[in-house]
Amino acid sequence: MDDRKTLNKREFLRKSVLASAGAVGATALATPYVKAQSPIKWRMQTYAGPALAEHVVKNSIDWFNKAANGEMEIELYTADQLVPHGELFRAVQSGTIDFAQSDDDSAAAPVDVRVFGAYFPLASRYSLDVPALWHWHGLKEVWEEAYAEIPDVTWLSTGSWDPCNFGTTKPIKSLADLKGLRVYTFPTGGQFLSKFGVVPVSLPYEDVQPAIQTGELDGVCWCGITEMHTVGWADVLKYFLTNPLSGAWAGSYFVNTEKWKAVPEHLQQLLRMAIDSSHYYRLHWYWAGEANYRNTGKLELTTIPDAEWKQVEDEAKKFWDEVAGQSPRSAKVVEIIKKYNDSMIKAGPPYRYG
Incomplete structure (x- = not known):
């Protein structure tokens, strides 16, 4: 074999190894710099x-x-x-x-x-x-x-x-029981519930439980039963209304x-x-x-009969139409909600029952 060729190959391999080592070294040097950057x-x-x-x-x-x-x-x-x-x-x-x-x-x-x-x-x-x-x-x-x-x-x-239900210190078994209830709730939810005599109350979140204990509040319409237990409200409430203001x-x-x-x-x-x-x-x-x-029994469950609760459902549809009149985009959202619910009813169980 030609000595010059052999030397050239050796020289090529040596330079390649050095170049690779240099690249690794550069990477190794760069890594601490990247890690040192503030997140x-x-x-x-x-x-x-x-x-x-x-x-x-x-x-x-x-x-x-x-x-x-x-x-x-x-x-x-x-x-x-x-x-x-x-x-x-x-x-x-x-x-x-x-x-x-x-x-x-x-x-x-x-x-x-x-x-x-x-x-x-x-x-x-x-x-x-x-x-x-x-x-x-x-x-x-x-x-x-x-x-x-x-x-x-x-x-x-x-x-x-979660869904939105009433948790209260007084039992709710009919729409008449809603009248005069002082309830911690959301702005739009409170606006709607006031149609049934509910008095919406706005408080800092951490003040809700003490307000229930002192009688300043009769309850909440803010969440489902999971949240009532998780945040401690179930400790000062007595009743849970199974009829939801909203499913989620x-x-x-x-x-x-x-x-x-x-x-x-x-x-x-x-x-x-x-x-x-x-x-x-x-x-x-x-x-x-x-x-x-x-199923724990900590809160007593109450229910407004379906025939009576239908008044709330009918009133909700009127409320939707009121909101739809606020802007073209609101009207579009209401139309989407209406069509969606109609499609769920048409689909039947398990999408909608009754």
Whole structure:
């Protein structure tokens, strides 16, 4: 073999090894620099108090922070910790808070569709109705359109929570029993319930239980029976009305637009996945809990007869039409809700009974 060729091959191999070693060395040197970069840090406030937050948001934020692997960290604050709940949307808009979880209604989102957040009266029967309406019947596109008109806030997602029932210190067995009840509830829900003599009361979340104990409140129409037990309200309530004002709470995630744009795409996607995981967890946590806590006997169950409750259902449809008159987009949402419910009735059990 030609010595020159042999030497050239040896020289080539030697240079290749050195080049590879140099590349490895460069990578090894670069890695500590990347790791040393400060992670993106967000502050997030939820509508929920500490006990409830464990199930409705904290677990998913913990999952995200771990999966983000030091690139990003979200600090979670519970109801009213940073700002009063009614100022939550504006706080995201101004950048005081980076990220928020709430319904559009109680967070005072300055958008016409806010009345459909939380519990729009009798609009849904089951928890799966909410994601079905948003993902398969057009509400997702409506929300994207509505929030595109609001500066500095990006709507990310709406998901399903628990049904809305009365938990009270006095038994409710007829519509007449609603008259004069002082109840902690949502803005739009309170507006509707006032038609039946209910007196809506607005309080900071942490003041609800003491207000029930002192008699300032006769109860809540804020959640289902799972939440009443989780946050301690069941300890001071006596009765649970099985007729739901709504089958599921529609809650959303909002983010400051500039902060969202500054997040790399892979972390944006990771956060969306964490939100979806939270939506899924709540579906089965609430579904299991609603049945379980009805069976414990801690709260006495009462029911308004179907024939009488139909008055509430009929009044809800009139209320829908009132809301539809507020804007063309509200009219579009009401039409979607009507068509959806008609399709569920037509489908029959298990989608709708009776």
